[in-house]
Amino acid sequence: MAGLTLSNVTKTFGDFDAVKDVSIDVRDGEFLAVLGPSGCGKTTLLRLVAGFEQVSGGDIRIGGKTVSDAGGSVPPEKRRVGIVFQNYALWPHMTVAENVGYSLKVASVDKAEAKRKVDEALALVDLTGLADRRPANLSGGQRQRVALARCLVAAPSLVLFDEPLANLDVHLRASMEDEFAAFHKRTGTTIVYITHDQSEAMALADRIAVMDHGRLAQLATPRELYTEPASEMVASFIAQGIVLPAKVLSAEEGGKARVEVLGQEATVRCRAGDGPRAAASICVRTPDLEIAGEGEPGIDGTVVRAVYKGGALRIDFAPAADPERLISFEYPGHEGFEEGARLRLRIVSGWLIPRNGTENRQYA
Ligand SMILES: Nc1ncnc2c1ncn2[C@@H]1O[C@H](COP(=O)(O)OP(=O)(O)OP(=O)(O)O)[C@@H](O)[C@H]1O
Numbered sequence: 001m002a003g004l005t006l007s008n009v010t011k012t013f014g015d016f017d018a019v020k021d022v023s024i025d026v027r028d029g030e031f032l033a034v035l036g037p038s039g040c041g042k043t044t045l046l047r048l049v050a051g052f053e054q055v056s057g058g059d060i061r062i063g064g065k066t067v068s069d070a071g072g073s074v075p076p077e078k079r080r081v082g083i084v085f086q087n088y089a090l091w092p093h094m095t096v097a098e099n100v101g102y103s104l105k106v107a108s109v110d111k112a113e114a115k116r117k118v119d120e121a122l123a124l125v126d127l128t129g130l131a132d133r134r135p136a137n138l139s140g141g142q143r144q145r146v147a148l149a150r151c152l153v154a155a156p157s158l159v160l161f162d163e164p165l166a167n168l169d170v171h172l173r174a175s176m177e178d179e180f181a182a183f184h185k186r187t188g189t190t191i192v193y194i195t196h197d198q199s200e201a202m203a204l205a206d207r208i209a210v211m212d213h214g215r216l217a218q219l220a221t222p223r224e225l226y227t228e229p230a231s232e233m234v235a236s237f238i239a240q241g242i243v244l245p246a247k248v249l250s251a252e253e254g255g256k257a258r259v260e261v262l263g264q265e266a267t268v269r270c271r272a273g274d275g276p277r278a279a280a281s282i283c284v285r286t287p288d289l290e291i292a293g294e295g296e297p298g299i300d301g302t303v304v305r306a307v308y309k310g311g312a313l314r315i316d317f318a319p320a321a322d323p324e325r326l327i328s329f330e331y332p333g334h335e336g337f338e339e340g341a342r343l344r345l346r347i348v349s350g351w352l353i354p355r356n357g358t359e360n361r362q363y364a
Contacts, residue, residue, distance in 0.1 A: 002028060002062050002063025002064075002157035002158055002190060003025070003026055003027050003028040003030070003062075003063060003064075003190060004024075004025075004026040004049065004060070004061070004062055004158055004190065004192065005024075005025050005026070005060070005061040006022055006023055006024045006025075006045075006048075006049075006058065006059075006060050007023050007058050007059050007060075007061075008021050008022070008023055008057060008058035008059075009021070009022045009023070009045075009048060009055055009057070009058035009059070009060060010022075010055065010056050010057035010058055011041075011044050011045075011048055011053060011055060011056050012056040012057075017214050018041050018044040018214050019041045019044050019045055019048065019214050020041075020213075020214040020215045021057075021058070021215065021216075022041075022045065022058075022209075022211075022214075022215065022216045023058075023216070024209055024216065024219060026158075026190060026192060027190075028063075028190055029188040029189070029190055030190060030191070030206050030207065031184050031191045031193065031204060031205050031206045032191065032192050032193065032205060032206065032207055032208070032209060033193045033194075033195055033200075033201035033204060033205035033207075033208045033209070034046070034192060034193070034194050034195070034208075034209045034211060035195055035196065035197075035198055035201045035208050035209070035210050035211070036196065036210055036211035036212060036217075036237075037196065037212075037237070038196060040211040040212055040213060040214065041211050041213075041214040042194045042195075042196070042211055043162065043194065044214075045194075045211070046083075046160050046162055046192070046194050048060060048068065049062075049081065049160060049192065050076055050079065050081050050083055050160060051067065051068070051073060051074060051075055051076035051078075051079050051081070052076060054068065054073045055068045055069065055070070055073075057070065062079060062080075062081070062157055062158065063157055067079050079157075080154070080155070080156050080157040080158075081156055081157065081158055081159075081160060082151030082152060082154060082156030082158070082159040082160070083151060083159070083160045083161075083162065084144070084147050084148050084151055084159065084160070084161045084162065084164050085147070085162050085164070086162060086163045086164055086165075086166040086167050087167065088135075088143045088144055088146065088147035089147070090135040090143060090146055090147065090150075091135075092134065092135055092136060093134075094134070094135075095131065095132050095133060095134055096122070096127065096130050096131050096132070096133050096134075096135070096138070096146050096149075097118050097122070097131040097132065099135065099146055099150055100118045100121055100122060100146060100149045100150045100153050101114050101115075101117070101118040101153065102150070103150070103153065103154055104117060104118070104153060104154075117153050118131070118149075118153060119131075120153075121149040121150075121152045121153040122149050124149065124152055124183070124186070124187055125145040125146075125148050125149045125152070125179075125183060126145065126179070127142065127145050127146065127149060130142065139172070140167070140168050140169075140172055141168065141172050141175060141176050141179070144164055144165075144168070144176060145179070147164075148183070152189075157190070158189070158190040158191070158192065159189050159190070159191050159192075160191075160192050160193075160194070161180075161191060161192070161193040161194060161195075162194050163194055163195055163196070164176075164180075164193075165177070165195075165197070165200060166197075173200070177200060177203050177204060180193075180204055181203070181204055184204075193205065198237070198238060198239070201222070202222040202226075205222060206221065207219060207220060207221055207222075208220065208221075208222055208225055210225065210233075210234050210237065210238070212231075212233045212234075212237075217230065217231055217233050217234050218230040218231065218234045225238050226238055226239060227269075227351065228269075228271070228351055229241060229283055229351065229353060230353070230354060231353060232281055232283075232353055235281075235283035235351070235353055236283075239285065240328075241283040241284070241285055242283065242284050242285065242327055242328065242329070243281050243282070243283055243353070244261050244262065244281060244282055244284065244325070244327070245261070245279070245280075245281055246259040246260065246261045246268075246280045246281055246282045246352070247259060247260045247261075247277075247278055247279075247280065248270075248274070248275065248276045248277050248280045248352065249265070249276060250276060251274070251275045251276060252270050252271070252272060252273060252274045252275065255269055255270065255272065256268065256269055256270060257270045257274055257352055259280070259282060259350075259352060261282060261299070261347055261350075262299045262319045262321045262322060262325075263299065263321050264297060264298060264299045264346070264347060265297070266346075266347040266348070266349075266350065267349075268282050268347075268349060268350040268351060268352050269349065269350070269351050269352065270351070270352035270354070271352070271354045274352055274354060274355065277355065280352060280353065280355070281353045282347075282350045282351060282352050282353060283350060283351045283353055284347055284349070284350040284351075285329075286329045286330045287349070288347060288348060288349040288350045289327075289329050289345055289346070289347060289348070290345075290346045290348050291331070291343060291344070291345065291346070292344035292345065292346040296344070296346060297346065298344035298345050298346040299319050299320075299321070299344065299345045299346070299347070300319070300320045300321075300342070300343075300344050301317050301318050301319040301320050301321075301323070301327075301342075301343055301344075301345065302317070302318050302320070302323075302340060302341070302342060302343065303315055303316070303317055303337050303338065303339060303340065303341040303342075303343055304316045304317070304318050304326065304339065305339060306331075306337045306338060306339060306341075309330065311332070312330040312331060312332050312333070313330065313331045313333065313337060314328060314329075314330055314331075315328070315329055315330075315331050315337055315343075316328050317329070317343060317345060319345070327345065
């Protein structure tokens, strides 16, 4: 297996930057998810790594060897990059083993050697025993594993997954997530996994690269993305964080700062060295909010909607100081708040979104 390094990669179509100045260092054996809303440049990034597109700027290295830069591009078939697509594109008239071994046959690999490689690849994806089946007689998850075996048989230096679970139903998705995680643990394959599904990315990846309008918005572990989003985009995109305008009243001390939000003062977590400023924003999530008791400080407002969500109420709260800025949070239990009810909300924790936006955790 090999690592992958993107340095200041840009891809321009006409005068539009589909990928802009992206630098990511994927270490050997790492599982990196590339996550972002539709049109943010995920597929373009994957196509650049695979060699289907040429970079407009920057360079791409696989295992330390440059495969794309301004001077030229190594063709896809010479990059030893395996790709698993969302539509598995298996040959219906071939058995599982024939599908997996097709590229070896085309390359005239010796029969006994080809069989050994096919058996090995099938074992890696836990399909030993299904070698003689045809794709029609397999479940969606098994077909996806055949597609994975077919790419592994060529001994790729890294494997790209292009939304591989997008066509599967919810239950199968969950079990395939477990299988991909087990596969990665077992084999130590370097994986770049494109998805727009954040729970999938969170469950699988060592680190996640969040893309926004072609740029890298943040590169961090799933936990860091959730607890320390680097920008408003990441804060609101990941687990629907609530972004609120804030004034920073004090300099950082012990990882915390005092802020004023909608007329209430609160202490929130922040990055080292962050300091006072008039225009900032914080990210809060349900666990950061409490209903204030009698006589306690808080943000006054009105419940505009309360929807039962099974075990919890989803409350849309309009603060009196800024009624247009709805704060949506979950309240455990199922009664006590109706539309129009007055409420005082207290911010007990949160994250001060850093001054200078992106911070990307590269490997040294
Ligand atoms: N060949 C092309 N010519 C012109 N524009 C393109 C081309 N390929 C992609 N784009 C544009 O680049 C942007 C990024 O597209 P891309 O397919 O990489 O996004 P994505 O994040 O994969 O989206 P989705 O999740 O919807 O597949 C889009 O605005 C798209 O229209």
